[in-house]
Amino acid sequence: MGGRDAVLRAEGLSKRFGGLLAVQNVTFTQYAGEILAVIGPNGAGKTTLLNLLSGVYRPTSGRLHLLGQDVTDRSMEARCHAGLGRAFQIVRPFPEMTVHENVTVGALFGKPGGRLPEARERAYALLERTGLAAHADKAAHELTLLQDKRLEVARALATQPQVLLLDEVMAGLRPAEAQEAVGLVRSVRESGVSVLFIEHIMPVVRDLADRVVVMDQGQVLAEGTYREVTAHPQVVAAYLGTEEGLRA
């Protein structure tokens, strides 16, 4: 697989909260065009890792490279401008603004110096892509949960990321809806965006991820394809007795 470009490279990332090392010496590479899943039992450090990647937290130690640049000391906004987008589990649109206006805000925020007519146009194109065009003029608070998730992805894509971070966006969706969301994430990748996602729903991980990083107690326990990691004895042991188990 020589010659593949790394889009994200974490080198020995650690994050300490008081006496707790929530993320401990985490190293991994995500390659261009890849859909990478981060899984692990509750409290494994997944959300903390995502917060280190997006810039919510600075690491206690370690470095982060985005598209070949060292962004360890850059703010969340600077990382966004450099090509990193993020969608949250808890969707927080501006409830009184329309769906279209919400995505337009994302389009204006992503690249410095963006112009309004252009941003509005790009927002419409994204609503088409995410299946929300028919709801463009609704207030955001009128959307269903699945439509909310679509809006969150559209808003993140509006910032024109090359790497999109998704934090449990399937949470709360019914299985059929989760399948629709899987289709949406695939289409995001088809458009040339690399995707890193945290997910508890194992069938979603199986269907979507090219590669999986398994965390436990702040550390990377295993890395590989879904088949490889779910056959790994330490991974099976880490999941035994946990609520989500390793059902697939």
Ligand SMILES: Nc1ncnc2c1ncn2[C@@H]1O[C@H](COP(=O)(O)OP(=O)(O)OP(=O)(O)O)[C@@H](O)[C@H]1O
């Ligand atoms: N801001 C914080 N201050 C102190 N401790 C924290 C903070 N954020 C997370 N932790 C702790 O760090 C550990 C890792 O938490 P984190 O939320 O990253 O795990 P997770 O894998 O995302 O879990 P879950 O699957 O339950 O969301 C936990 O023990 C948690 O209590």
